[in-house]
Amino acid sequence: MTAGATEVDLAAEADRLLAAVAAAEVPARLIGGMAIRLLLATRLDPIFEREIADLDFVCAAGAGGGLGEVLTGAGYQADEQFNALNGARRLLFWDLERGRQVDVFVGRFEMCHELPLAERIGVHPDTLPAAELLMTKLQIVELNRKDQRDAFALLDGAEVTGADRAEDGADAINATRIASLTSQDWGLQRTFELNLERLRGGVGELELPPPRRETIAARIDHLSAAMDDAPKSRRWKMRARIGERKQWYEEPEEVQR
Numbered sequence: 001m002t003a004g005a006t007e008v009d010l011a012a013e014a015d016r017l018l019a020a021v022a023a024a025e026v027p028a029r030l031i032g033g034m035a036i037r038l039l040l041a042t043r044l045d046p047i048f049e050r051e052i053a054d055l056d057f058v059c060a061a062g063a064g065g066g067l068g069e070v071l072t073g074a075g076y077q078a079d080e081q082f083n084a085l086n087g088a089r090r091l092l093f094w095d096l097e098r099g100r101q102v103d104v105f106v107g108r109f110e111m112c113h114e115l116p117l118a119e120r121i122g123v124h125p126d127t128l129p130a131a132e133l134l135m136t137k138l139q140i141v142e143l144n145r146k147d148q149r150d151a152f153a154l155l156d157g158a159e160v161t162g163a164d165r166a167e168d169g170a171d172a173i174n175a176t177r178i179a180s181l182t183s184q185d186w187g188l189q190r191t192f193e194l195n196l197e198r199l200r201g202g203v204g205e206l207e208l209p210p211p212r213r214e215t216i217a218a219r220i221d222h223l224s225a226a227m228d229d230a231p232k233s234r235r236w237k238m239r240a241r242i243g244e245r246k247q248w249y250e251e252p253e254e255v256q257r
């Protein structure tokens with residue numbers, strides 16, 4: 001791989017980096033808008049297509065150094081100050097020529113909430129599974145239009161399944177997987193509930209045929225029911241007593257993009 005030979009087209013650049021990650025056998029996968037585009041492929045309706053400016057990865061704990069070597073070998077410059085302070089959990093790299101960024105979450109995804117996304121790195125060769133990609137959107141307390149449309153794209157293009165079966169693979173939104181995490185964390189469930197309510201309220205505005213809108217609404221209801229029905233941990237029940245009287249989410253750190 002020639003250092004500095006980044007692709008003009010971001011999708012081609014994602015393919016180039018994924019090939020390098022696979023060749024180096026680094027346990028890392030794409031998340032974010034490009035991951036949704038790659039995972040859904042022809043199931044991504046054109047109405048949900050959007051401009052994607054940067055790439056985001058999750059890697060296994062302890063794999064940040066290996067992924068960093070792949071990225072610097074691919075022509076990216078490490079953000080030395082940020083990485084020195086945050087490298088155990090998050091890393092930044094820059095394509096200076098094209099003004100693009102690669103954001104790396106190490107071991108866990110930490111923004112408004114903490115998600116153990118690296119647990120499912122081995123399910124798909126390029127991206128995290130659909131359930132994990134959706135959770136990175138549902139955990140955003142102030143869900144913007146871009147992230148809302150990404151969530152709708154997943155709910156339109158991926159079936160919601162009700163059991164944690166191996167055959168569900170990466171392509172289905174595994175409701176059991178989501179409920180297994182929310183049943184341990186009241187705050188995570190509360191944010192997911194709020195965003196599913198927002199999405200449910202916006203389904204009618206989607207420029208899709210009525211049967212497609214009905215399918216999305218049913219999938220939202222399926223996820224909500226799965227979270228409601230899952231047995232709750234003692235920790236969940238104790239935090240539920242406090243409710244919204246205490247802030248249940250973190251303010252995510254803003255980084256230059």
